[in-house]
Amino acid sequence: MSHLALPDAETATAGTPARAGSPAMQATGVGKTYGVVQALSGIDLAIEAGTIHSLVGANGAGKSTFLGCIAGRVTPSAGDITVFGQPHVYGDPHFAHQAGIATVFQELTIVPAMSALENVFLGRAPSLGGLVPFKAMRRTYDALCDRFNVSIPWNAAAGSLSVADQQMLEIMRCVHSDARIFLFDEPTTSLALPERQSLFAVMRQLRASGKAVVIVSHALEEVLEISDVITVFRDGKLSRHAPCESWTERSLVEAMLGHYASVERRVRPLAEDAPEKLKIEGLTVDHGSQDVTIHVRRGEIVGIAGLVGSGRSSILKALVGQRRATGKIVIDGTAGLVPRRPREALERGIALIPEDRKTEGLILDMSVSDNIIGTNFSKVSQGGVISKRRTLDLLGPVVRRYGFDPARLGTPVRLLSGGNQQKVMFSKWDYKGPSILLIDEPTRGVDVGAKSEILHTLQELAGEGLSILMVSSELEEIAAICNTIYTISAGRITGRIDNDRDHVDADAILEKLFEVKP
Numbered sequence: 001m002s003h004l005a006l007p008d009a010e011t012a013t014a015g016t017p018a019r020a021g022s023p024a025m026q027a028t029g030v031g032k033t034y035g036v037v038q039a040l041s042g043i044d045l046a047i048e049a050g051t052i053h054s055l056v057g058a059n060g061a062g063k064s065t066f067l068g069c070i071a072g073r074v075t076p077s078a079g080d081i082t083v084f085g086q087p088h089v090y091g092d093p094h095f096a097h098q099a100g101i102a103t104v105f106q107e108l109t110i111v112p113a114m115s116a117l118e119n120v121f122l123g124r125a126p127s128l129g130g131l132v133p134f135k136a137m138r139r140t141y142d143a144l145c146d147r148f149n150v151s152i153p154w155n156a157a158a159g160s161l162s163v164a165d166q167q168m169l170e171i172m173r174c175v176h177s178d179a180r181i182f183l184f185d186e187p188t189t190s191l192a193l194p195e196r197q198s199l200f201a202v203m204r205q206l207r208a209s210g211k212a213v214v215i216v217s218h219a220l221e222e223v224l225e226i227s228d229v230i231t232v233f234r235d236g237k238l239s240r241h242a243p244c245e246s247w248t249e250r251s252l253v254e255a256m257l258g259h260y261a262s263v264e265r266r267v268r269p270l271a272e273d274a275p276e277k278l279k280i281e282g283l284t285v286d287h288g289s290q291d292v293t294i295h296v297r298r299g300e301i302v303g304i305a306g307l308v309g310s311g312r313s314s315i316l317k318a319l320v321g322q323r324r325a326t327g328k329i330v331i332d333g334t335a336g337l338v339p340r341r342p343r344e345a346l347e348r349g350i351a352l353i354p355e356d357r358k359t360e361g362l363i364l365d366m367s368v369s370d371n372i373i374g375t376n377f378s379k380v381s382q383g384g385v386i387s388k389r390r391t392l393d394l395l396g397p398v399v400r401r402y403g404f405d406p407a408r409l410g411t412p413v414r415l416l417s418g419g420n421q422q423k424v425m426f427s428k429w430d431y432k433g434p435s436i437l438l439i440d441e442p443t444r445g446v447d448v449g450a451k452s453e454i455l456h457t458l459q460e461l462a463g464e465g466l467s468i469l470m471v472s473s474e475l476e477e478i479a480a481i482c483n484t485i486y487t488i489s490a491g492r493i494t495g496r497i498d499n500d501r502d503h504v505d506a507d508a509i510l511e512k513l514f515e516v517k518p
Contacts, residue, residue, distance in 0.1 A: 024049045024212035030079035039065045041236045052213040054223045057233030058447040059419025071103045072096040100180030107358045110166045112159025117141045119158045120173045144172045149198040164190040164308045181212045192308035220249045277467040283327035288314025289491045301468045303482035311491035312471045316438040320345040320352040351434035355441045361425045364414040375432035399427045403453045419446035439470040475506035
C-alpha cells in the first residue's frame with residue numbers, strides 16, 4: 001500500500017536555502033507612485049539570507065508598499081528587484097511561489113466557511129491519485145499547533161475564530177511551505193505574549209536554516225528583540241539602515257519621525273460627582289464573557305485589560321448587537337436589554353470602532369469621504385442630494401483632528417496605510433457623534449506618532465463629555481489614559497482599579513492579570 005508522507009512542522013521549510021549572508025532579494029532604485037502620491041522613491045536595499053530584517057517607519061512611510069513589491073503584488077513604477085539573482089515577475093502568484101516567497105499580509109486571506117485545517121493547507125493540499133491524505137494532514141496540523149503553542153480545533157470554521165486565531169492560521173500556512181523568503185506584515189498585532197514568543201522562536205529557526213525573514217512592524221520593542229538588521233523608511237525613502245545593535249527605541253523613533261515621541265500618562269481626572277452614563281449589569285455573551293458588570297461615567301475612559309481570548313472583545317460586540325447576549329444596560333438612568341442589532345445600538349447612542357478595520361470597520365473600495373458620511377447622510381444632503389461643499393466643510397475639521405489630510409478625502413480607503421485607515425475609522429464615528437464609544441484596539445497597526453495623536457484625541461473627546469469603553473493589548477495605553485481599569489480572565493471580571501487614585505503602570509496591570517484565577 002502506498003503512503004504519502006507530508007513534511008512535518010519542523011522540516012516543512014527545508015527547501016534549498018541560499019548561503020547565509022548572500023542576497024536573497026536586491027532592490028535597486030525602486031519607486032512607486034499612486035497618481036500624484038509618491039509612495040516609494042529610490043529604494044536601494046538588499047535582504048540577506050540567514051537574517052531577520054525588520055522594516056519600520058511611520059504610517060504611510062512606504063514600508064508595506066515595499067513589502068508588497070517584494071511579494072510581487074505591487075508593481076514598482078521605477079527600478080528593479082531580483083530574487084536570488086532572478087528578475088522579479090510582478091502580479092504572478094505562481095512566480096512568487098516558485099521563487100520561494102511566502103507572505104502573511106495585514107489583511108487576512110482566511111476563507112471563513114472552510115475549516116482551520118483546510119485554511120492552513122489552502123492552495124497546497126496534497127493528493128495521491130486524487131485522494132487527500134487526511135490523517136497525514138492532521139498530524140502536520142497538530143504539529144504546527146504544538147510548534148506555535150496554540151490550540152485551534154482543526155475542524156472549527158475559520159470564520160468563527162477570533163482574529164488572533166485567524167492570524168495564527170495565516171502564519172502556520174506561511175511557515176508550512178517550501179519557501180526561502182518569509183514576509184510578515186504586522187504579524188503580532190492580535191497575538192498574546194506566549195504566541196508572540198512562539199512565533200519569534202520559529203523565525204529564529206527559519207534564520208538558522210538559511211532563510212530570509214522580513215518583518216514590517218510598529219512594535220519597536222519586538223523589533224529590537226528579534227531583528228538582525230533594521231531599515232527605517234521615512235516619506236517613501238530610506239531614512240537609515242543598520243544592524244540591530246546600532247539601534248535603541250529612541251533612535252528608531254527619531255529616525256522615523258524626526259523627533260522623539262512616547263506614550264505619556266495623561267489621565268484626565270473626573271469630578272467625583274460625574275454622573276453615570278452607562279451601567280452594564282450581568283452581561284453574559286454566548287461563547288464569551290460571563291456575568292459582567294461595568295460602570296462608565298460621563299466623560300470617563302474605562303479600560304478592559306485582559307489577555308487575548310479572555311472574553312474582553314465579546315463584551316464590546318455584545319453591546320452593539322454583534323454577539324448574542326443576555327443582561328441589562330442602563331443609559332442615563334434608563335434601563336433596557338442588550339441591543340439585538342447594530343442599528344438598535346446606534347439609536348441608543350452606542351458606536352463601536354472594531355479591532356478589524358478592513359473587514360468590519362471600513363468599505364475599502366469607497367472613498368474616505370463616503371466611508372465617513374455613510375453614518376449620517378442627512379448632515380450633508382438636501383432633498384436627497386449630497387452637497388460636496390457642505391461635505392468638505394463638515395469633514396475637514398473632523399479628519400484634521402486625527403492628523404489626516406483633508407486633501408485625501410476622495411482617496412479610496414484601500415490605498416491608505418493602516419494608520420490612516422485607523423484615523424478614518426475614528427473620524428467616521430466622530431462625525432456621527434455617539435454618546436458612548438466602544439473601541440477595540442484603538443492603535444492597532446499604527447506608528448508611535450499616530451498612536452500619540454489618537455490617545456490625545458481620545459482624551460479630548462472625553463473632555464467634551466463622550467464616555468469611552470476600550471480594550472487594548474497595549475497595557476501602557478490603558479494605564480496612560482483610562483480613569484478606571486477592569487481586569488478580565490476566562491470571561492469574568494476579576495478586578496477593578498481606580499487609576500485616578502492608584503496611578504498604576506503597565507507592569508502593575510500585568511501583575512494583577514497573572515495573579516487572578518479563572
